Amino acid sequence: xxxxxxxxxxxxxxxxxxxxxxxxxxxxxxxxxxxxxxxxxxxxxxxxxxxxxxxxxxxxxxxxxxxxxxxxxxxxxxxxxxxxxxxxxxxxxxxxxxxxxxxxxxxxxxxxxxxxxxxxxxxxxxxxxxxxxxxxxxxxxxxxxxxxxxxxxxxxxxxxxxxxxxxxxxxxxxxxxxxxxxxxxxxxxxxxxxxxxxxxxxxxxxxxxxxxxxxxxxxxxxxxxxxxxxxxxxxxxxxxxxxxxxxxxxxxxxxxxxxxxxxxxxxxxxxxxxxxxxxxxxxxxxxxxxxxxxxxxxxxxxxxxxxxxxxxxxxxxxxxxxxxxxxxxxxxxxxxxxxxxxxxxxxxxxxxxxxxxxxxxxxxxxxxxxxxxxxxxxxxxxxxxxxxxxxxxxxxxxxxxxxxxxxxxxxxxxxxxxxxxxx
Amino acid sequence: xxxxxxxxxxxxxxxxxxxxxxxxxxxxxxxxxxxxxxxxxxxxxxxxxxxxxxxxxxxxxxxxxxxxxxxxxxxxxxxxxxxxxxxxxxxxxxxxxxxxxxxxxxxxxxxxxxxxxxxxxxxxxxxxxxx
Numbered sequence: 001x002x003x004x005x006x007x008x009x010x011x012x013x014x015x016x017x018x019x020x021x022x023x024x025x026x027x028x029x030x031x032x033x034x035x036x037x038x039x040x041x042x043x044x045x046x047x048x049x050x051x052x053x054x055x056x057x058x059x060x061x062x063x064x065x066x067x068x069x070x071x072x073x074x075x076x077x078x079x080x081x082x083x084x085x086x087x088x089x090x091x092x093x094x095x096x097x098x099x100x101x102x103x104x105x106x107x108x109x110x111x112x113x114x115x116x117x118x119x120x121x122x123x124x125x126x127x128x129x130x131x132x133x134x135x136x137x138x139x140x141x142x143x144x145x146x147x148x149x150x151x152x153x154x155x156x157x158x159x160x161x162x163x164x165x166x167x168x169x170x171x172x173x174x175x176x177x178x179x180x181x182x183x184x185x186x187x188x189x190x191x192x193x194x195x196x197x198x199x200x201x202x203x204x205x206x207x208x209x210x211x212x213x214x215x216x217x218x219x220x221x222x223x224x225x226x227x228x229x230x231x232x233x234x235x236x237x238x239x240x241x242x243x244x245x246x247x248x249x250x251x252x253x254x255x256x257x258x259x260x261x262x263x264x265x266x267x268x269x270x271x272x273x274x275x276x277x278x279x280x281x282x283x284x285x286x287x288x289x290x291x292x293x294x295x296x297x298x299x300x301x302x303x304x305x306x307x308x309x310x311x312x313x314x315x316x317x318x319x320x321x322x323x324x325x326x327x328x329x330x331x332x333x334x335x336x337x338x339x340x341x342x343x344x345x346x347x348x349x350x351x352x353x354x355x356x357x358x359x360x361x362x363x364x365x366x367x368x369x370x371x372x373x374x375x376x377x378x379x380x381x382x383x384x385x386x387x388x389x390x391x392x393x394x395x396x397x398x399x400x401x402x403x404x405x406x407x408x409x410x411x412x413x414x415x416x417x418x419x420x421x422x423x
Numbered sequence: 424x425x426x427x428x429x430x431x432x433x434x435x436x437x438x439x440x441x442x443x444x445x446x447x448x449x450x451x452x453x454x455x456x457x458x459x460x461x462x463x464x465x466x467x468x469x470x471x472x473x474x475x476x477x478x479x480x481x482x483x484x485x486x487x488x489x490x491x492x493x494x495x496x497x498x499x500x501x502x503x504x505x506x507x508x509x510x511x512x513x514x515x516x517x518x519x520x521x522x523x524x525x526x527x528x529x530x531x532x533x534x535x536x537x538x539x540x541x542x543x544x545x546x547x548x549x550x551x552x553x554x
Binding site: 150151154159401 | 424425463464465466467468469470511513544545546547
């Protein structure tokens with residue numbers, strides 16, 4: 001049995017894979033064939049490097065091997081065509097690979113960024129974009145991605161291959177989007193990374209290990225995005241938001257996978273390093289001006305993370321931040337959080353008053369979160385009876401199992417408190 | 424988002440496939456196979472199964488000793504689950520669209536059955552409804 005790759009080389013391969021894929025796609029303009037060739041190159045590396053050592057320029061080595069595989073493929077294809085004497089390619093395959101296999105001016109680092117922009121194409125549905133990004137830029141196997149999404153591997157394989165076809169069909173050239181396209185595309189890229197992070201940040205549903213792999217991968221890719229675009233304050237904000245949210249992971253669920261709300265979490269379990277990094281990032285980003293939604297959300301997360309105890313939370317500061325966020329986006333969830341912050345600063349009655357406006361919002365009709373918040377504020381206002389009703393209603397409306405269990409427990413707790421103690 | 428599409432049908436109702444002429448039965452089976460294949464190819468299919476009829480169903484509960492007590496068969500049951508699909512789609516609207524397509528499966532004489540299909544979201548992790 002050949003010796004296996006050490007951890008360092010494994011990380012190296014994972015980091016290099018998107019750059020290599022980017023370089024090969026740029027040259028051969030075929031997503032699927034390039035991906036196959038890169039896979040073969042990675043396999044070759046995994047078997048040869050342990051024996052012969054890691055080459056001095058591992059990226060160039062991989063590009064060369066992948067290009068050679070593709071060349072063979074193109075040659076075979078050309079030979080077949082020739083035999084069949086149907087058409088002769090106007091561009092001989094040899095010419096297509098006449099470029100130096102390792103370098104042609106553009107740096108590899110840009111290639112992985114371009115690949116990210118391609119995979120997060122606005123024409124793809126978010127879930128397809130996430131799957132393709134994980135596959136091409138993250139280097140996860142189809143089986144791993146399927147596991148993370150709790151769908152069969154065949155389903156995921158089809159989704160990814162459809163996404164590739166859509167990109168091929170859309171004729172998007174493999175190049176950095178122009179300054180003009182950048183804003184729109186960057187928005188889509190950040191949205192996909194944000195959704196990928198959220199997908200992984202869910203609690204106890206499914207094999208948890210794989211879910212946290214997703215948020216870990218989202219963090220890694222956002223880090224990459226930020227290092228490519230250090231001056232983009234929103235990219236910095238998104239990275240800060242992920243770090244500040246992920247820092248609470250260990251405290252978010254109990255031993256049985258049950259949800260533990262922010263106010264009841266054991267804050268000693270929070271990751272101080274991630275919090276420090278996130279706060280430093282968002283502080284710098286905010287000082288640059290042009291404040292966006294990700295930065296504001298990161299700032300909100302930072303306020304929560306900075307409080308040593310739940311009762312130390314700077315609610316007036318949060319209220320101000322939510323007010324700003326409401327001006328940026330017409331999102332009823334933001335309005336809901338704004339009502340919570342209002343209740344924390346000015347009392348539950350003031351919060352309940354704001355919820356009335358949300359009752360009229362069509363997007364919130366029948367939404368469990370509105371009932372849950374109302375239940376909580378009613379409880380704080382001392383109206384247990386009404387609080388129980390709304391906890392139960394929220395439980396009936398959520399599609400999240402851990403959340404339903406949490407809400408039902410809240411209702412049961414209030415009901416128990418009203419009954420005389422058992423003799 | 425995952426949804427389960429449940430094809431419920433009244434006992435003794437229109438879904439008595441065993442009594443259909445062979446041609447109609449074949450057309451129905453071909454439709455269902457093609458439908459599952461299409462969902463698979465679009466990357467939306469999680470699972471799909473047809474179920475044996477209610478005349479083979481047993482109702483089971485645990486007795487005092489924890490052992491199963493069976494009851495049935497209930498061939499006269501009012502409604503039964505004939506089969507289901509679990510799909511992973513972008514929106515509830517897409518799940519409804521798929522359900523409508525399944526509902527239009529051909530029945531006797533090739534006419535669409537237009538059977539009622541119950542669509543329910545599958546519970547999963549906390550919903551992703553942050554702004």
